[in-house]
Amino acid sequence: MDKLWSVAANDIRVTFKDRTIWLQLVIIPVVIMFFIGLANGGFGGNGVVKIRLDVFDQDNSALSGQLLADLRAANGALILCPMDGGEDNACRLNGATLTEELAAERVKNGTTQATIIIPGGFGEAALAGQPASLIYRSQETPGQASAALGALQAVVQRVGGAAVAAQVAVQTTGSLAVEDEDGFKQAVYNAASALWNSLPPTVSFSESAAKEGRRPSGFSQSVPGIGTMYVMAATVVVMFVFIQERKQWTFQRILTMPVAPWQFVGGKLLARFVNGMIQYGVAFAFGFIVGAYFGDSPLALVMVMVAFALCSTALGLLFATLVKTEQQAGSVINLVVLIAAPLGGAWWPLEIVPEWMRTVGHISPIAWAMDAFRSVIFYGGGVESVVTPVLVLLGMTAVLFIIAVSRFKYE
Amino acid sequence: MQNGHKQVLVEVRGLKKTFKRKDGTVVEAVKGIDLDIYRGEVFSLLGPNGAGKSTTISMLSGLLSPTEGEAKIGGYSITTQALEAKKLLGVVPQEIALYPTLSARQNLEFFGRMYGLHGSELAKSVDEVLDFIDLRERHKDRIDTFSGGMKRRVNIGVGLLHKPQLVYMDEPTVGVDPQSRRRILDTVIRLKEERKMTVLYTTHLMEESQELSSRVGIIDYGQIIALGTVGELIQKVGEEDRLIFSVGEQQVPDALLERFRTEVPGITSASYAASEFTPVAGLEDSAELVIEKRSTGAMRVVRSGQVMDGEITVHAKRGRKALPELLRIADEMGVDILSVEVREPDLEAVFLHLTGRALRE
Ligand SMILES: Nc1ncnc2c1ncn2[C@@H]1O[C@H](COP(=O)(O)OP(=O)(O)O)[C@@H](O)[C@H]1O
Ligand SMILES: [Mg+2]
Numbered sequence A: 001m002d003k004l005w006s007v008a009a010n011d012i013r014v015t016f017k018d019r020t021i022w023l024q025l026v027i028i029p030v031v032i033m034f035f036i037g038l039a040n041g042g043f044g045g046n047g048v049v050k051i052r053l054d055v056f057d058q059d060n061s062a063l064s065g066q067l068l069a070d071l072r073a074a075n076g077a078l079i080l081c082p083m084d085g086g087e088d089n090a091c092r093l094n095g096a097t098l099t100e101e102l103a104a105e106r107v108k109n110g111t112t113q114a115t116i117i118i119p120g121g122f123g124e125a126a127l128a129g130q131p132a133s134l135i136y137r138s139q140e141t142p143g144q145a146s147a148a149l150g151a152l153q154a155v156v157q158r159v160g161g162a163a164v165a166a167q168v169a170v171q172t173t174g175s176l177a178v179e180d181e182d183g184f185k186q187a188v189y190n191a192a193s194a195l196w197n198s199l200p201p202t203v204s205f206s207e208s209a210a211k212e213g214r215r216p217s218g219f220s221q222s223v224p225g226i227g228t229m230y231v232m233a234a235t236v237v238v239m240f241v242f243i244q245e246r247k248q249w250t251f252q253r254i255l256t257m258p259v260a261p262w263q264f265v266g267g268k269l270l271a272r273f274v275n276g277m278i279q280y281g282v283a284f285a286f287g288f289i290v291g292a293y294f295g296d297s298p299l300a301l302v303m304v305m306v307a308f309a310l311c312s313t314a315l316g317l318l319f320a321t322l323v324k325t326e327q328q329a330g331s332v333i334n335l336v337v338l339i340a341a342p343l344g345g346a347w348w349p350l351e352i353v354p355e356w357m358r359t360v361g362h363i364s365p366i367a368w369a370m371d372a373f374r375s376v377i378f379y380g381g382g383v384e385s386v387v388t389p390v391l392v393l394l395g396m397t398a399v400l401f402i403i404a405v406s407r408f409k410y411e
Numbered sequence B: 001m002q003n004g005h006k007q008v009l010v011e012v013r014g015l016k017k018t019f020k021r022k023d024g025t026v027v028e029a030v031k032g033i034d035l036d037i038y039r040g041e042v043f044s045l046l047g048p049n050g051a052g053k054s055t056t057i058s059m060l061s062g063l064l065s066p067t068e069g070e071a072k073i074g075g076y077s078i079t080t081q082a083l084e085a086k087k088l089l090g091v092v093p094q095e096i097a098l099y100p101t102l103s104a105r106q107n108l109e110f111f112g113r114m115y116g117l118h119g120s121e122l123a124k125s126v127d128e129v130l131d132f133i134d135l136r137e138r139h140k141d142r143i144d145t146f147s148g149g150m151k152r153r154v155n156i157g158v159g160l161l162h163k164p165q166l167v168y169m170d171e172p173t174v175g176v177d178p179q180s181r182r183r184i185l186d187t188v189i190r191l192k193e194e195r196k197m198t199v200l201y202t203t204h205l206m207e208e209s210q211e212l213s214s215r216v217g218i219i220d221y222g223q224i225i226a227l228g229t230v231g232e233l234i235q236k237v238g239e240e241d242r243l244i245f246s247v248g249e250q251q252v253p254d255a256l257l258e259r260f261r262t263e264v265p266g267i268t269s270a271s272y273a274a275s276e277f278t279p280v281a282g283l284e285d286s287a288e289l290v291i292e293k294r295s296t297g298a299m300r301v302v303r304s305g306q307v308m309d310g311e312i313t314v315h316a317k318r319g320r321k322a323l324p325e326l327l328r329i330a331d332e333m334g335v336d337i338l339s340v341e342v343r344e345p346d347l348e349a350v351f352l353h354l355t356g357r358a359l360r361e
Helices: A002-017 A021-039 A062-074 A100-108 A122-127 A147-174 A181-198 A218-236 A238-247 A250-255 A261-289 A298-320 A326-343 A355-361 A365-377 A383-407 B053-060 B082-087 B104-114 B119-132 B148-158 B178-193 B206-212 B230-236 B254-263 B319-332 B347-355
Strands: A051-057 A078-081 A114-118 A135-138 B006-020 B026-038 B042-046 B068-073 B089-092 B166-170 B198-203 B215-220 B223-228 B241-248 B267-276 B288-291 B299-302 B307-316 B339-343
Touching: A002 A261, A002 B104, A021 A218, A021 A261, A051 A062, A051 A100, A062 A078, A062 A122, A062 A147, A100 A114, A100 A135, A114 A147, A135 A147, A218 A238, A218 A261, A218 A298, A218 A326, A218 A365, A238 A250, A238 A261, A238 A298, A238 A326, A250 A261, A250 B104, A261 A298, A298 A326, A298 A365, A298 A383, A326 A355, A326 A365, A365 A383, B006 B053, B006 B198, B026 B042, B026 B053, B026 B068, B026 B198, B026 B223, B042 B206, B053 B068, B053 B166, B053 B198, B082 B089, B089 B148, B104 B119, B104 B148, B119 B148, B148 B178, B178 B198, B178 B206, B198 B206, B206 B347, B215 B230, B215 B347, B223 B230, B223 B347, B230 B347, B241 B319, B254 B267, B254 B307, B254 B319, B307 B319, B319 B339
Parallel strands: A051 A078, A051 A114, B042 B198, B042 B215, B089 B166, B166 B198
Antiparallel strands: A114 A135, B006 B026, B006 B068, B215 B223, B241 B307, B241 B339, B267 B307, B288 B299
């Protein structure tokens, strides 16, 4: 293990001996993050791209109204049509009346993300503790929920929770002497919390951003996006490192020493991973300097960073088994980064691209990292909101690593 | 393991390595080598470029796995007990295997850690090596600011960090100036004399083998074609002298060689070889000023395709005695002998005798 650390430390030392590292690590990413951040709304306001949803509130109850209000509050990017259309044609209805047919058309052509239908009786059923459902129509693939669906699910759970509490209150009122007011309240509280606890863990919907008056800005997209792209560059470069070490014979020399091959390869990978994390550190440090908002769960962000840096390092190792020359490695690094970054939503949010592109984009590990970053930064998610993408990234890491190791040659 | 009073440190049996090239051709780089290297000796593998020296060293240091055969270092198999074997071993590769942007000290420290050294032991060892290779003053300078000879010395130093019993040096004098080469050869002698180390030394220069080695293995086309002390090997060629007559760009008639062989007693062979002058690409039509390799050292103008540096090589039982007669015949035949060199039998002659080719290309 000692030797693995020494290999990693030496690699980092060699990396930082090269003065151009500062260009690659700090200057270029910061400049790009700055300009893309500005283009996306810069310092002020809400840099989130608008997401349109067509809504049919056939229930028109207090509860359905509450649900829609919560939905707006939960995610400032959502525009509920036709009610939020306003003067500036934000709904892109162009004066037409919204029908279900038109809504279906709009989902298909990508004008809206989804159609939400709240059927009549929804509020009543929910309050009575009966199964109440609403309809969400979109072209999303299951298991890869959009931000809109995520927000809706979270809000429904909360509204549902409130309904449960009200229903418990009504039920207990019937079975208790109303004079005993303190006892009544206590009973309601106890019963409600018991029910709450039996529910599946809900998406913790943090509203602190709104409360503190802090909102994601253009930099909230550009910092994780461009940061992730440069982390990818800083880690997949491992393929270049192996070729270079072979060429300068240091790889072969170390193999003549009492060092197990895994210690050498492991040390090289560790160094790349650390470089990736340093790159993330630089990106987010820039973000904090310009006052960008990154949500309320630093732990969740770190989990995503670690998972992505691991995944990208493993990808680099796999490519190391395929490329033969430094020139090849250089081209492959550029190609991989320049394809994976836009495909994965590093340059713009995937919410604005057509559905098929978003689906295809998810072959890029960057897409999973960006999903996770956005759920924390834009939708106020916590650790649980990044579990799925983090697990996907770790799964990708394992697969890439196993293939790479089985192909890796020491001779 | 004992062999008389000598203790075997490296034991090589039937070692083979076959490479498969991308185009499907198979290269038998090493074709089955048997070898014992005794503790405390400098053993040199002498052979021309491409003979299989580096491939052999790579297998003996665990870098390449042998296609067939086995080798043991201090009793440890290089294939199944590689880690133990490697601990006894310092390797100085033919390439400069260093991190060019790190300093000499940083390189030594890192590789020292790879040999398992730590803390004060590591620092002491690095200082000792820096003294040994005489680079204490430049220890903080980056490798890429060093001369070829200095890089070579650091390259050697790395292999000595953990005070191994055995060092492999693969052509350590390639590409260095004569002064640095002398220094490196002295280093090898000091390793043997002062540190009682065992050295496996490869070279394509017979002078180096002859000076350094307790024993020599001559390797050609992946096989050891002769093995023994320098004296033993020279006896094999019957201790003939070699006479080299420089004739410059003159044509040498076959009749002259024939007369050498038949008319002069004690002559066993006579042959003529010359190199054709090939100018630098792009300058084919221009004449060029060159310095003759032998004889006067005078400069002459030569043209593309012109024969130059012609040499007649004669093997003779007693070279010096045959010389006047040979010169007289040459004079009669109208061939001007520009210079004469008489060589006592050496490893070069042994190689020539065994293969019919000169060591250097
Ligand atoms: N990795 C390899 N692949 C194919 N052929 C090789 C490889 N390494 C060496 N060879 C060939 O094996 C032969 C021996 O090479 P080498 O051991 O480097 O010779 P030396 O060190 O004596 O100059 C040469 O013909 C060389 O071209
Ligand atoms: Mg060689």
